Amino acid sequence: MAADLAGGDAVGAVFGELLSRVVEAGRTVAMFSDTWKELASTLSSIEPLIKQIESFNKVFDNEQETKQLVEIIGKGQKLVGKCCKIRSWDLVRKVYYVKKLQGLNKPPKMGGDVGQLCRFQPVRVASSTDGLGGDSSQNTFQGTIEKIKKALAMQKDLLQIAERRKMVSSVKGSIADQDEDFGKQKDKSLPNPDLASRSSDSVDEDKNGSIPSSSRVNSATKNVSGILHSSEVGEEPDLYLPPEKASSAIGSIKKSKTTEYKTFKSDVLPSYLSSSSDEAQDIDEDNKNLTEAVLKEAAEVEDSAIEGEKPPPLAGANVMNVILVAAECAPWSKTGGLGDVAGSLPKALARRGHRVMVVVPRYSDYADSQDIGVRKRYKVDGQDMEVSYFHAYIDGVDFVFLDSPWFRHMQNNIYGGNRVDILKRMVLLCKAAVEVPWHVPCGGVCYGDGNLVFIANDWHTALLPVYLKAYYRDNGLMSFTRSILVIHNIAHQGRGPVEDFKYVSLPEHYKYLFKLYDPVGGEHFNIFAAGLKTADRVVTVSHGYAWEVKTSEGGWGLHGIINENDWKLRGIVNGIDTADWNPQSDIHLKSDGYSNYSLETLKTGKPQCKAALQKELGLPVREDVPLLGFIGRLDQQKGVDLIAEAIPWMMGQDVQLVMLGTGRPDLEQMLRQFENQHGDRIRGWVGFSVKTAHRITAGVDVLLMPSRFEPCGLNQLYAMNYGTVPVVHAVGGLRDTVQQFNPFEETGLGWTFDSANTNKLINAIGNCLLTYREYKTSWEGLQIRGMKQDLSWDNAAEKYEEVLVAAKYQW
Numbered sequence: 001m002a003a004d005l006a007g008g009d010a011v012g013a014v015f016g017e018l019l020s021r022v023v024e025a026g027r028t029v030a031m032f033s034d035t036w037k038e039l040a041s042t043l044s045s046i047e048p049l050i051k052q053i054e055s056f057n058k059v060f061d062n063e064q065e066t067k068q069l070v071e072i073i074g075k076g077q078k079l080v081g082k083c084c085k086i087r088s089w090d091l092v093r094k095v096y097y098v099k100k101l102q103g104l105n106k107p108p109k110m111g112g113d114v115g116q117l118c119r120f121q122p123v124r125v126a127s128s129t130d131g132l133g134g135d136s137s138q139n140t141f142q143g144t145i146e147k148i149k150k151a152l153a154m155q156k157d158l159l160q161i162a163e164r165r166k167m168v169s170s171v172k173g174s175i176a177d178q179d180e181d182f183g184k185q186k187d188k189s190l191p192n193p194d195l196a197s198r199s200s201d202s203v204d205e206d207k208n209g210s211i212p213s214s215s216r217v218n219s220a221t222k223n224v225s226g227i228l229h230s231s232e233v234g235e236e237p238d239l240y241l242p243p244e245k246a247s248s249a250i251g252s253i254k255k256s257k258t259t260e261y262k263t264f265k266s267d268v269l270p271s272y273l274s275s276s277s278d279e280a281q282d283i284d285e286d287n288k289n290l291t292e293a294v295l296k297e298a299a300e301v302e303d304s305a306i307e308g309e310k311p312p313p314l315a316g317a318n319v320m321n322v323i324l325v326a327a328e329c330a331p332w333s334k335t336g337g338l339g340d341v342a343g344s345l346p347k348a349l350a351r352r353g354h355r356v357m358v359v360v361p362r363y364s365d366y367a368d369s370q371d372i373g374v375r376k377r378y379k380v381d382g383q384d385m386e387v388s389y390f391h392a393y394i395d396g397v398d399f400v401f402l403d404s405p406w407f408r409h410m411q412n413n414i415y416g417g418n419r420v421d422i423l424k425r426m427v428l429l430c431k432a433a434v435e436v437p438w439h440v441p442c443g444g445v446c447y448g449d450g451n452l453v454f455i456a457n458d459w460h461t462a463l464l465p466v467y468l469k470a471y472y473r474d475n476g477l478m479s480f481t482r483s484i485l486v487i488h489n490i491a492h493q494g495r496g497p498v499e500d501f502k503y504v505s506l507p508e509h510y511k512y513l514f515k516l517y518d519p520v521g522g523e524h525f526n527i528f529a530a531g532l533k534t535a536d537r538v539v540t541v542s543h544g545y546a547w548e549v550k551t552s553e554g555g556w557g558l559h560g561i562i563n564e565n566d567w568k569l570r571g572i573v574n575g576i577d578t579a580d581w582n583p584q585s586d587i588h589l590k591s592d593g594y595s596n597y598s599l600e601t602l603k604t605g606k607p608q609c610k611a612a613l614q615k616e617l618g619l620p621v622r623e624d625v626p627l628l629g630f631i632g633r634l635d636q637q638k639g640v641d642l643i644a645e646a647i648p649w650m651m652g653q654d655v656q657l658v659m660l661g662t663g664r665p666d667l668e669q670m671l672r673q674f675e676n677q678h679g680d681r682i683r684g685w686v687g688f689s690v691k692t693a694h695r696i697t698a699g700v701d702v703l704l705m706p707s708r709f710e711p712c713g714l715n716q717l718y719a720m721n722y723g724t725v726p727v728v729h730a731v732g733g734l735r736d737t738v739q740q741f742n743p744f745e746e747t748g749l750g751w752t753f754d755s756a757n758t759n760k761l762i763n764a765i766g767n768c769l770l771t772y773r774e775y776k777t778s779w780e781g782l783q784i785r786g787m788k789q790d791l792s793w794d795n796a797a798e799k800y801e802e803v804l805v806a807a808k809y810q811w
């Protein structure tokens with residue numbers, strides 16, 4: 001009977017270990033369950049790992065040691081099972097190895113050091129060929145495996161993503177429970193620092209600073225990916241720690257400790273330690289040294305977390321590796337909102353505790369990035385293109401810049417050249433970007449491809465999900481890597497003749513992904529179409545736009561594909577970078593008569609900015625005249641022509657107007673013409689100037705956004721944050737973010753109009769001007785409500801995280 005128990009519990013222990021590994025790696029979540037039956041029903045994702053149990057080699061020298069292991073596992077597991085804290089197995093395992101070191105004075109035969117063994121290697125138990133075939137516990141062990149395998153086979157199809165999400169909650173709950181346990185225990189002392197460091201190598205490595213924190217998350221993923229690329233296992237010959245990252249690594253080490261802290265506690269200090277059962281005390285007594293070492297170690301980690309005032313990761317058990325790939329990224333490269341998003345969303349994800357990288361072409365010499373010495377070659381249209389990698393670590397994000405002659409000197413012409421030139425650049429970007437997690441050591445350690453999600457953006461990088469599938473996943477590589485495709489603007493799709501397929505260097509049987517027929521283009525090659533079909537999840541940058549892209553008017557020919565893939569579509573409204581776009585600290589408001597201001601100083605600061613803007617533009621400096629603004633690309637989308645048609649009416653209203661933009665030459669010419677015609681009222685600034693965009697946002701009273709379609713729109717968000725009132729066409733993200741002013745209830749954020757029509761625009765501006773002139777209190781209310789909103793990326797990042805998790809569990 002005792003043998004039965006030990007054997008059964010040994011199986012349980014192996015399950016516990018598997019769970020521990022899987023949870024630790026972030027590949028899935030644990031389910032705490034009172035009975036093994038329940039547990040089995042939730043473990044179908046671990047089924048492949050069960051096979052490994054059978055292939056475990058003998059590692060222990062003799063029967064006595066093996067029995068000892070089984071016994072300890074059995075005791076630990078029984079307690080763990082009682083407390084429903086299965087991950088406590090990690091402690092049992094550590095206890096065992098340290099005991100083994102102390103008692104037997106020889107290391108386990110697994111090739112690695114104890115720390116590595118404790119942390120990453122599967123526990124090996126004796127197989128029937130180890131001379132223990134007659135052992136009844138072993139027979140029970142095998143029998144139990146069989147039973148559990150059957151249970152899993154029966155129930156494997158029942159475990160759906162929603163259930164796994166529930167598991168995430170239970171893990172979170174459990175971690176909180178275990179945190180409490182940990183708190184009770186942390187004042188114990190450390191008798192043997194040597195052992196402590198060996199029993200938990202990762203923490204000591206951090207203390208030395210020799211391995212930056214970022215390796216934590218990475219290493220946690222190695223085991224599970226099953227793909228041990230050389231760079232992933234730390235064999236990259238020229239591991240690199242850029243000087244500037246050496247200091248940033250200190251910060252991230254602290255951060256990592258907090259990350260590690262949560263994992264560590266949940267793995268090592270469950271209620272097992274506070275159990276009053278005899279068995280628990282036995283183990284506590286037997287392994288006092290180790291237990292205390294573990295506690296001290298955990299206490300140190302906690303102390304450092306408190307010192308650094310870094311909370312544990314907000315993402316909790318969902319922490320993962322994220323690589324955002326885009327054709328532009330502010331502040332280095334930007335033609336519009338995509339650059340803003342690529343520069344700021346990653347930072348918000350990093351704040352939640354994820355390890356985050358941005359991959360973007362290097363269009364120019366960026367002073368703050370360094371060549372990390374890695375060179376790779378990719379074939380594009382028969383040409384061998386060498387890519388070198390530059391790196392910067394800023395605000396917790398690894399920015400990796402791909403250098404190639406094709407990208408160089410394109411800083412002011414990112415989407416320049418003919419169709420094929422652009423296509424080839426994007427092919428190179430995507431081919432190189434998919435392999436960045438293998439080849440580019442950030443802070444010394446590559447990301448690896450486990451627990452990894454790529455975020456591709458617009459058609460430019462829509463090839464990335466396709467390459468991930470065709471080159472890697474269809475060939476058994478990067479099996480645990482997922483991709484999300486974000487639609488910022490579906491009007492641009494990477495269309496071309498079907499023959500363009502030859503440039504993307506894919507086998508013929510992938511051609512169907514790209515082929516699309518529509519009445520406008522006929523049968524053609526469409527990169528966005530292939531990306532939408534292949535990505536694990538698709539995000540649009542607002543809820544309104546998520547609905548619009550499914551309509552024939554808003555889908556631009558891709559609505560059919562989007563509707564077919566509706567299940568993986570989600571709208572998430574963009575946030576804004578509140579460090580860059582903050583009237584209180586905006587660096588562009590510190591000179592030339594401008595002034596920083598806040599909600600409290602709105603009444604003095606904003607008029608000062610208005611006067612400075614009028615002066616800078618050469619317009620009469622008048623506080624009483626409403627100053628209207630427009631900022632944006634000059635094209636059909638932005639509805640500049642509607643403003644043009646409304647100008648004769650506006651000029652009769654005693655208003656001033658400033659328009660900043662570049663784009664279609666005819667619209668640029670129109671801006672110049674307006675300025676010539678109404679020099680004392682209108683300024684048409686043709687050009688791209690971030691500084692001027694900030695100053696206009698602060699200085700104008702009203703921002704016009706009559707966009708025909710607007711996936712999200714950032715300028716109206718910036719405007720509201722600066723106390724500037726938006727007048728917008730209620731479409732896409734504009735409808736989501738600007739609620740119509742209600743004068744009776746004093747609610748709302750601006751004025752909206754419901755169709756892209758000049759009269760409607762005029763009507764909305766008319767009401768807006770009336771309120772500005774006649775109802776000052778209402779106007780202030782509009783400004784204050786706008787400024788009080790939390791428009792930061794933090795909300796959106798949390799939602800992105802949900803999509804990352806959904807993608808991660810997408811099979």
Ligand SMILES: Nc1ncnc2c1ncn2[C@@H]1O[C@H](COP(=O)(O)OP(=O)(O)O[C@H]2O[C@H](CO)[C@@H](O)[C@H](O)[C@H]2O)[C@@H](O)[C@H]1O
Binds near residue numbers: 631
């Ligand atoms: N001449 C100029 N000088 C200086 N700065 C200028 C400028 N013209 C534009 N900008 C800046 O570029 C950005 C434009 O962002 P938007 O979101 O308004 O539009 P865009 O259409 O480019 O982005 C697409 O992607 C974004 C991000 O998802 C979506 O919000 C949007 O709806 C979608 O069309 C703003 O930061 C703006 O200040």
